Amino acid sequence: METPDSDSSVPPPHVLIFPFPIQGHMNCMLYLSEMLVYSGFHITLLLTDHNLSLLRNNSSSSNNNNNSHPSSLPNIPRLRVLSIPDCLPADHPRNLDGWVELLDSLKTNACPLYKSLLLDLCKMDDVDADGFPAVTCVIADGILPFMIDASEEVGVPAIAFRTASASSLWIYYCIPQLIQSGEVPFRDGADWDEPINSIPGMESFLRRRDLPSPCRLAKNPEDKVLQLLATCTAHSERTRGLILNTLETLESISLEQIRAHMPTTYAIGPLHEMVRAYRSQNNVCAHDKSVSLWHQDCTCMTWLDQQPHRSVIYVSYGSVAVMTRESLIEFWIALVNSGEHFLWVVRSDLLRGEEWTNIWDSLSLEVRKGTEERGCIVSWVPQVEVLAHPAVGCFLTHSGWNSTLESIVGGVPMLCWPFAVDQQINSRLVGEVWRIGLDMKDACDKTTIEKMVRAAMNGETASEIRKNAHELAKMVKNSVVEGGSSFENFQRLIEHIKSLCK
Ligand code: UDX
Numbered sequence: 001m002e003t004p005d006s007d008s009s010v011p012p013p014h015v016l017i018f019p020f021p022i023q024g025h026m027n028c029m030l031y032l033s034e035m036l037v038y039s040g041f042h043i044t045l046l047l048t049d050h051n052l053s054l055l056r057n058n059s060s061s062s063n064n065n066n067n068s069h070p071s072s073l074p075n076i077p078r079l080r081v082l083s084i085p086d087c088l089p090a091d092h093p094r095n096l097d098g099w100v101e102l103l104d105s106l107k108t109n110a111c112p113l114y115k116s117l118l119l120d121l122c123k124m125d126d127v128d129a130d131g132f133p134a135v136t137c138v139i140a141d142g143i144l145p146f147m148i149d150a151s152e153e154v155g156v157p158a159i160a161f162r163t164a165s166a167s168s169l170w171i172y173y174c175i176p177q178l179i180q181s182g183e184v185p186f187r188d189g190a191d192w193d194e195p196i197n198s199i200p201g202m203e204s205f206l207r208r209r210d211l212p213s214p215c216r217l218a219k220n221p222e223d224k225v226l227q228l229l230a231t232c233t234a235h236s237e238r239t240r241g242l243i244l245n246t247l248e249t250l251e252s253i254s255l256e257q258i259r260a261h262m263p264t265t266y267a268i269g270p271l272h273e274m275v276r277a278y279r280s281q282n283n284v285c286a287h288d289k290s291v292s293l294w295h296q297d298c299t300c301m302t303w304l305d306q307q308p309h310r311s312v313i314y315v316s317y318g319s320v321a322v323m324t325r326e327s328l329i330e331f332w333i334a335l336v337n338s339g340e341h342f343l344w345v346v347r348s349d350l351l352r353g354e355e356w357t358n359i360w361d362s363l364s365l366e367v368r369k370g371t372e373e374r375g376c377i378v379s380w381v382p383q384v385e386v387l388a389h390p391a392v393g394c395f396l397t398h399s400g401w402n403s404t405l406e407s408i409v410g411g412v413p414m415l416c417w418p419f420a421v422d423q424q425i426n427s428r429l430v431g432e433v434w435r436i437g438l439d440m441k442d443a444c445d446k447t448t449i450e451k452m453v454r455a456a457m458n459g460e461t462a463s464e465i466r467k468n469a470h471e472l473a474k475m476v477k478n479s480v481v482e483g484g485s486s487f488e489n490f491q492r493l494i495e496h497i498k499s500l501c502k
Pocket residue numbers: 022023024025027163164165290292316317318319320321345379380381382383384399400401402403404406420421422423
């Protein structure tokens with residue numbers, strides 16, 4: 001790993017990192033921050049006031065720590081956290097129900113505040129009260145193109161970071177072709193299993209139903225979300241670089257296509273494994289938790305310790321999915337009827353307008369008994385640790401990109417139930433391309449879920465996907481150590497940032 005520039009007259013790069021304020025985006029951009037600190041950089045991680053206060057609440061409820069640095073963030077020298085308001089009411093849903101308004105508010109209301117903060121941070125001659133030099137580069141979430149433009153307007157070069165898979169970005173980039181070919185929006189009565197032909201490199205496996213949800217849901221070519229994703233992806237072409245939390249071996253075809261348009265693309269993932277490998281090789285003792293907007297319930301680890309090897313199906317729908325009561329009940333009955341042990345993350349805001357605990361009374365006695373005997377339901381877990389636990393045999397996942405990478409690194413096969421945005425294409429990669437799991441998209445009835453859970457946990461199919469997952473994990477882990485593609489790409493990224501900071 002690089003060290004700070006030996007020429008002491010050159011101030012070390014100071015990078016401001018600004019993730020879109022939801023859990024999945026914050027996690028991997030925090031890992032990137034940590035990696036850059038290890039490379040000698042100063043890092044300011046910019047969060048929203050809302051999220052920072054959630055982190056502070058979580059840290060004070062977990063350890064009564066009065067330190068102003070939230071303890072759920074790693075306490076690392078040269079890494080600090082600042083925040084700006086997202087300018088939305090405290091009770092605005094910051095999940096899939098409210099993310100478009102969140103984006104709008106960041107653009108209209110928060111962006112001017114960001115610009116004036118950045119002006120203050122980049123115009124210093126010396127160091128500030130925290131001992132940080134002037135900001136010399138910005139890495140902003142690629143779905144915030146207006147923040148990238150604002151940075152450049154202030155005179156700070158900006159790089160885009162997209163947290164989703166390269167394959168989903170490649171599809172977003174091709175939205176104009178999908179529209180031109182008439183494949184999107186779907187015509188009435190379209191066969192969802194029909195192949196999609198206008199995405200170069202994906203002709204052999206991509207079906208209509210595997211397209212990201214904005215393509216599936218658009219009613220007309222001007223659809224707001226469809227155009228928003230097309231526009232912010234095309235915007236990355238005009239930035240100083242594009243960082244992706246993926247790796248060459250997993251997504252070589254999409255990366256090759258993306259690089260034909262955006263040559264300075266750096267595939268440096270999986271970042272959580274990069275950080276872990278760096279810490280363990282260098283005896284860095286940093287606390288190993290991701291930033292958590294929900295309080296992590298670590299009692300599940302004790303529960304896992306008591307379960308037999310590979311006997312548990314771990315179930316989670318990520319950080320932003322919102323479900324109906326009916327769907328949740330189908331899952332509940334299926335999990336119990338499968339006879340498997342299950343660890344189930346049910347977030348406090350998973351159900352729209354209702355506490356999930358209300359459902360308990362409407363369940364049959366048999367389902368309640370099965371839950372008590374074989375289930376453990378919690379609101380949030382340390383997911384990377386859960387996926388590394390030997391009791392976990394399979395991950396029933398919504399196929400968010402972080403969860404997918406975390407499962408791959410853990411060597412845990414997946415049962416995919418994609419929900420929205422990039423998840424539909426991610427689950428297709430898992431089921432059809434890498435063959436490390438089963439794709440259950442568009443099914444939500446108890447009979448199918450039970451059948452799929454059984455198939456993913458036991459029998460011939462289960463052995464095959466487990467074997468493939470194990471092999472893929474080895475390959476992926478090799479990419480983050482010296483000589484591996486992500487490791488080498490990361491070194492190139494460091495040089496690129498330094499060249500921008502001169
Ligand atoms: C969505 C998209 O689907 C994803 O692909 C995109 O890149 C980010 O936005 P999200 O629902 O947040 O993602 O899922 P995911 O990307 O999987 O991220 C969830 C994160 O929360 C993971 O890093 C996971 O480890 C963490 N998590 C989840 C926990 O730490 N504990 C939990 O109980 C559940």
